[in-house]
Amino acid sequence: AEEVLAPLRDALAACRPAVQKQVCNDIGRRLTLLGDAWAQGKLSAPVRKRMRLLVQELREQHWDAADDIHRSLMVDHVNEVSQWLVGVKRLIAEVRSLPAAEP
Numbered sequence: 001a002e003e004v005l006a007p008l009r010d011a012l013a014a015c016r017p018a019v020q021k022q023v024c025n026d027i028g029r030r031l032t033l034l035g036d037a038w039a040q041g042k043l044s045a046p047v048r049k050r051m052r053l054l055v056q057e058l059r060e061q062h063w064d065a066a067d068d069i070h071r072s073l074m075v076d077h078v079n080e081v082s083q084w085l086v087g088v089k090r091l092i093a094e095v096r097s098l099p100a101a102e103p
Contacts, residue, residue: 030087
């Protein structure tokens with residue numbers, strides 16, 4: 001889980017100076033939900049695999065690819081991801097709009 005959560009937290013940290021505190025806190029809360037669900041074994045293998053891919057795309061600044069993976073998760077696994085995926089979506093959007101787009 002850490003290999004997925006750490007880069008997401010790093011991305012959130014990068015956004016904090018530029019993004020409203022309330023938005024960052026909401027994303028942070030949703031990342032915690034993701035971490036909890038992962039730790040408690042509540043996420044299926046396909047969801048975990050796609051989240052790993054999503055983070056990889058995020059690292060490489062492939063925003064559209066990351067967004068596509070997010071959408072496929074929302075369509076195929078809505079019951080598993082609905083609590084936290086919206087935070088990941090928002091994070092992708094915020095990181096994408098950072099001036100230098102540095103992850």
